[in-house]
Amino acid sequence: MGSIQSVILAGGVGTRLWPLSRTYYPKQFLKINGNSFFQETFLRCLRISRPDDIYVVTNEVHQYLVRNQIEELGYTIPDACILREPVGRNTLPAITWAIKEIKNRYGDTTVAVFPSDHQLGETAVDEIREAEVIAGRYLVTFGIPPTHPNTGYGYIAPGSDLGLGFVVREFKEKPDEQMAKSYIDAGYLWNSGIFLFSTSLYCTELERFQPELAGKFADEDIVYETLPSLSIDYGLMEKSDRVAVVPLHAQWTDLGTFQAWYEYYPHKEGNNVGDAEYIDSHGNFVYAPGKKTALIGVKDLVLVDTGDALLACDMKSAGRVNEMVKRFRDKKDTIVDYHLQVHRPWGSYTELENSRFFRIKRVTVKPGERLSLQMHRHRSEHWIVVSGMADVTLGEKTVHLPQGESTFVPSGTVHRLGNSGRIPLEVIEVQIGEYLNEDDIVRFSDDYNRA
Numbered sequence: 253m254g255s256i257q258s259v260i261l262a263g264g265v266g267t268r269l270w271p272l273s274r275t276y277y278p279k280q281f282l283k284i285n286g287n288s289f290f291q292e293t294f295l296r297c298l299r300i301s302r303p304d305d306i307y308v309v310t311n312e313v314h315q316y317l318v319r320n321q322i323e324e325l326g327y328t329i330p331d332a333c334i335l336r337e338p339v340g341r342n343t344l345p346a347i348t349w350a351i352k353e354i355k356n357r358y359g360d361t362t363v364a365v366f367p368s369d370h371q372l373g374e375t376a377v378d379e380i381r382e383a384e385v386i387a388g389r390y391l392v393t394f395g396i397p398p399t400h401p402n403t404g405y406g407y408i409a410p411g412s413d414l415g416l417g418f419v420v421r422e423f424k425e426k427p428d429e430q431m432a433k434s435y436i437d438a439g440y441l442w443n444s445g446i447f448l449f450s451t452s453l454y455c456t457e458l459e460r461f462q463p464e465l466a467g468k469f470a471d472e473d474i475v476y477e478t479l480p481s482l483s484i485d486y487g488l489m490e491k492s493d494r495v496a497v498v499p500l501h502a503q504w505t506d507l508g509t510f511q512a513w514y515e516y517y518p519h520k521e522g523n524n525v526g527d528a529e530y531i532d533s534h535g536n537f538v539y540a541p542g543k544k545t546a547l548i549g550v551k552d553l554v555l556v557d558t559g560d561a562l563l564a565c566d567m568k569s570a571g572r573v574n575e576m577v578k579r580f581r582d583k584k585d586t587i588v589d590y591h592l593q594v595h596r597p598w599g600s601y602t603e604l605e606n607s608r609f610f611r612i613k614r615v616t617v618k619p620g621e622r623l624s625l626q627m628h629r630h631r632s633e634h635w636i637v638v639s640g641m642a643d644v645t646l647g648e649k650t651v652h653l654p655q656g657e658s659t660f661v662p663s664g665t666v667h668r669l670g671n672s673g674r675i676p677l678e679v680i681e682v683q684i685g686e687y688l689n690e691d692d693i694v695r696f697s698d699d700y701n702r703a
Contacts, residue, residue, distance in 0.1 A: 255305065256384065256448075257361055258297035259350040262290055262310040262318060262368035263337055267574035267588075268509045271561035272539070275589040279507070280368040281317050289507070290368045291321050299377045300364060303327045307353060308368075309335045309346040316597035316700065337476060344482040345465065347447075348458060352469050355451040362387050363454070365447040371516065373503035383448050383498045386416055390496035391457060392448040393420070393489060395441025396504050401432035404509060404571060406443035406485065408497045409435075417498035423490045441497060443485070444504060453494065461491040510537055510554045511570040526555075535567065560592050560603075590690075597700045598623055599676070611688045615669070617642075617677040622670030624698035631685030631692060633661040635669065640677035643670035666696060 266279035273279035280290040287295070297306045306329055310318050315336045322329060335349050347365055354363055362384055383392050395408045406426055410418030423443065427435060459466045465482070468474060480487075489495050505516050514537040517525045524530050526538030528545040533553075538545055540557035547553070552567040563573065580588045593602040598621040605612040615635075617623070622643065635642065635658060642653040645668040646661065653659060661667045663685060671677035695702065 255302075255361070256300045256381070257305045257307065257354050257358065257363050258301040259347060259354075259363060259365045260290070260293055260297065260306065260308045260368050261343060261346055261365065262293075262308050262314065263340055263346060264369065266369065266508070267577040268571060269507075269513075270573055270577045270588060271556060271558045271563055274587075274591055276313060277317070277591050277593075277595060278314070281314070281321060287325075288321055289371070290318070291325055293366050293368045293370070294322060294325065294327075296372060296377055297364070297366065298327075300381055303329050304333065307333045307335060307350045309337065309350050311337045311340060317595055320595070320597075339477055340481075341476065341479045342481045343445075343484045344462070344487040345476070345479045347484055348465065348469055349474075351451055351454050355455065358451070360450055360452040362448065362450055367445050367506065369508070370444070370446075370504065370506050376500060376502035376504070379498070379500055379502060380446065380448060383416060386414060386496055386498075387448045388450045388453060390414075390419075390449070390494050391453060391489060391492060392417070392496050392498055394444045394446045394448075394500040395497040396444050396500055398432075398436045398440070398442050401429050401436055402442065403427060403429055403432055404512070405506075407432075407435045407440040408443050409438070409440050410497055414496055417496045420489070420495040420497050423485055441499060442504075444500060445506070446500070447484070457488060457492045457494060462487055509570045510556065510565075510573070511567055513537060514554075514567065514570075528555075537567065558591065561587055596623075597621070597702075601681070604680075606688075609684065609686065609688075611683040613681045613683070614638075615677075615679040615681050617669060617671040617679070619671055619674050619676065622699065623668055624693075624695045624700075624702065625666060625668045626696065627666050627694045628661075628663055628685075628692050629694070630663060630687035631683045632663045633667075634682040634684070635659050635661065636680040636682075638678045638680055640671060640675050641673045642677055642679060643672050644668075645670075 262280055264278060265275055266273035269279045272282060281288045308318050315334055318334055364380055386392060403426060407424040409421040411421035412419045424435060468479060505512055507513055507516060514525050519525055522530050522534045524533060524536045528538040528547055531548045533547040533550045535551050536547055536553045538555045543557060554565050554567055554570050556563040577588050593600055599616045599618045601613045601615045603613055637653050637655050637657050639655055644651050644653055644659055647666055
């Protein structure tokens with residue numbers, strides 16, 4: 253068998269997991285127990301691909317999270333392997349972009365495609381590798397033998413037996429519970445969203461069934477905003493007659509809702525999940541780190557507290573959290589976009605307090621990094637160095653401030669904060685003004701080419 257190139261799809265936001273998952277730090281990058289879901293996916297890909305053979309499709313907002321989390325694992329990948337979508341266009345354009353880059357580099361080769369937010373058991377990669385023998389003749393998708401009539405997954409009907417797997421007879425959208433039971437009785441499989449195929453077969457089938465999309469990717473300069481929004485299932489897999497499904501027997505879950513999290517994580521007494529004190533309470537999911545939490549006489553509750561947002565809902569309604577996200581977004585509430593801790597390519601900041609006329613942050617700058625050269629029109633800032641050595645530019649002047657020193661940045665002053673030292677720089681930033689939103693930034697130069 254030849255080498256396999258890997259594609260990781262890491263552009264989603266995961267609105268059904270709000271307030272844990274938000275626009276600028278979505279679920280695939282969350283670290284609940286050690287590594288993030290994205291990091292676990294990257295390590296999984298290393299079992300079949302070299303680091304330089306792993307392509308990540310993400311968006312411009314998350315590109316630095318991708319690079320930082322890969323570097324945390326002790327690896328780097330070429331900049332050309334991070335494909336940054338200017339706008340989301342669903343999985344078919346994302347996968348096609350990656351296939352185009354891989355085919356230009358390797359010619360005809362085998363590619364495995366992984367979502368970045370799934371949990372897979374140890375044997376999964378070996379099972380996927382075994383399917384390479386049919387990946388030149390079929391677009392292979394992997395089906396999960398159902399354990400219960402889940403209404404949150406799509407289903408795949410297997411057809412004629414290929415030995416290793418089956419020709420796909422049809423795909424089914426997410427059903428209601430009664431229909432899900434009938435699918436299980438008929439031997440259908442859950443649709444995992446994991447794929448394996450050759451670049452040549454993929455391109456052939458794309459030209460057959462999506463000639464307009466294939467033509468756009470044949471151009472040197474792709475205007476990504478003009479691409480249609482299509483899933484690979486609807487746009488290609490459901491149309492082609494050269495699709496096979498291979499049962500994947502390893503443990504799998506997509507952790508797409510808090511109900512899926514409840515089913516995945518270990519249960520305590522009373523079938524509860526999460527650190528809390530429970531009295532006469534059963535079947536609850538609790539996530540409230542740093543807080544003493546108590547439940548009395550409650551059942552089937554989802555309770556998620558992130559410090560700046562609180563979600564409480566019935567377990568059966570966990571899949572509707574995205575409706576609440578839309579409501580906040582319609583009100584232009586940034587609670588759906590930012591956590592208390594916001595990650596930037598140079599480090600991060602954590603909001604400590606926010607009032608109408610002042611805002612307090614803890615700013616962390618990684619060694620060797622610096623913020624953009626910038627100006628604020630509506631706020632002034634006071635910086636206090638709590639650890640490390642700060643490189644502070646104010647207008648034409650640059651000074652070095654040690655621990656315990658402070659400086660004042662008047663509004664309208666061009667300034668920059670940097671860390672040329674060997675340890676992280678920690679600064680308390682106090683903003684004062686009548687407008688304190690993040691869009692009050694005029695950048696004059698930036699090491700990360702941000703607008």
